[in-house]
Amino acid sequence: MTNQYQSAQLQELDALHHLHPFTDHQSLRSGGARVIVRGDGPYLWDSEGTRILDGMSGLWTANLGHSRKELAEAGYRQMLELPFSNTFFRTTHPPVVLLSRKLAELAPDNLNQVFYGSSGSESNDTAIRLIRHYWALKGEPKRRIIISRKNAYHGSTIAAGSMGGMAHMHAHSYPVYEGFRHIMDPYWYGESREGESPEAFGIRAARALEDEILAVGPENVAAFAGEPVQGAGGVKIAPESYWPEVQRIVDKYGILLLADEVITGFGRLGTWFASQYYGIRPNLITFAKAATSGYIPLSGVIVDDKIVDVLMAHADDFNHGYTFSGHPVACAVALKNLEIIEQEKLVPRVKEFTGPALAKMLAKFKDHPLVGEVRSVGLLGAIELVADKRTRRRFADLGRVGLICRDHFFGEGFIMRAVFDTMVTAPPLIWTQDQFDEAEEVIARALDLTLNDVAGELAA
Structure with missing residues (x-):
C-alpha cells in the first residue's frame, strides 16, 4: 500500500482526512506528518x-x-478459527478464558478476575463504574469521590480524563465530571521545598491524600487512583517513602486502591506489574498497551476478589461492556506475547x-x-x-x-x-x-x- 503513494501524497491525504490525537492541527498542516x-x-x-x-x-x-512474526501468526491462526465472538449473552471462548487465567497467575494474589476493553481509557472508565457500583451494592452509595493526582493521566474519555489531573485536558471537557479530586503529585524535583529530602517529601506528598479524605469526608470517598510511575506526566518517580504511606492511608480509611498500570504493566519495572515492585496491594489494576505489545488493541481491569464477591452476591446485571470485550484475536495475540516475554x-x-x-x-x-x-x-x-x-x-x-x-x-x-x-x-x-x-x-x-x-x- 505504501508503494502506491509518494511521501508528499500521503502527507497531503493525511492533512485532508485525518484528525490526529493530542495535536495542534494548524501546525501539523503547515509542516506535514x-x-x-x-x-x-x-x-x-x-x-x-x-x-x-x-x-x-x-x-x-x-x-x-x-x-515479531510469532505475534502475527497467532493473530492469523485465530482469525481463521474464530475471528470474532462477543462475551455477552452468557458466552465465552478459549482465548479469553486462557488469557484470564494467565493474567490471574501474573497479578497479585488477590486479583483473579478480568474485565476486558480495547484501550486504557476504556479500562479506567470501567474501573470508575466498578468502584462506584461496588460501594452502592455495599449500601454506601455516598462513596463516589475518587481521588487522583495533578498531572496524572488515566485516559482521554471524559470520565477517565476527569479522573486524571491534566488541566489542559480538563479545559476541553466542558465541564469536568464531578466526583473527582486531585492532590499534589509526588514530583520531588519540581515540588519539593528547599532542603527537603526525597524521603520527607514522599511522606508529605502521600499525606496530601489523607488531608483530602478528611476534607471531603471519609464516608464520601470511594478510592484513590494512581499510576505507580506517572508516565505521561513526565516519568515522575515517587520517593521510596511515598507508596508505603499511601497504602497505610488507604488501609486506614478503608477505601479502594486503583493502580493504573497501562504504562507500567508487563515487565517495564522488572516485575510483571509495578504494584509488585512497590509492594502495594491494589484492589484493581488497569492495563492495556504492552499486553499485546501494541500489535492489536486490548485492555482490561484485573479485579480484587472482595469486589467480585460483592458483585456475585447480588442477582442483577452489571450494566457495562464493550463490543470488543475479550476479542478472541486480541486475546490470542496477548497469550503469545506473554509467552514470549516469559520464554526470553x-x-x-x-x-x-x-x-x-x-x-x-x-x-x-x-x-x-x-x-x-x-x-x-x-x-x-x-x-x-x-x-x-x-x-x-x-x-x-x-x-x-x-x-x-x-x-x-x-x-x-x-x-x-x-x-x-x-x-x-x-x-x-x-x-x-x-x-x-x-x-x-x-x-x-x-x-x-x-x-x-x-x-x-x-x-x-
Missing part, C-alpha cells in the same frame, strides 16, 4: 528510508519491539540488565549545562531541561524548549518524547547494549544542538 512505513525489532523506518531508533516503544507499548526472560532482564543500563546511560548527562536532573526506574527514564541548574528555574514558555529538543532527537533518528521541558523515554524490553550505545550518542548530539539554540537563555 512524518510517514512511518515499517518496523523491525527496536527500529522504525519512515517513507524517506530513514531508520529511527524507537525510544518510546511506540507509545509505551511495543515491549517486544516491532514485527525479559522481565528479570529489565531488573538485571536493561534497567541498570538505562540508568547508567542517563547518568552520563546529569552534568550537561541544560540538564537539571536525570532519573529512571526500570525501563522508564527522564531528562529535565532547565535554564538554571542551581535554582531549577524553567525556561520561559514552558514546553517550548522540550519541543526544540524533541525535534533534534527526531532529526537524529531517535524517538524521545517531550512532556513540557522533560524528555522521556521508555525503550522496548528487547534493547541490547548496541541500542543503549546508539541512544547515548544521539542524546549527546540532541542536547548539544538544543543548547546551541537556547544558550542565550541559560543562567550565567
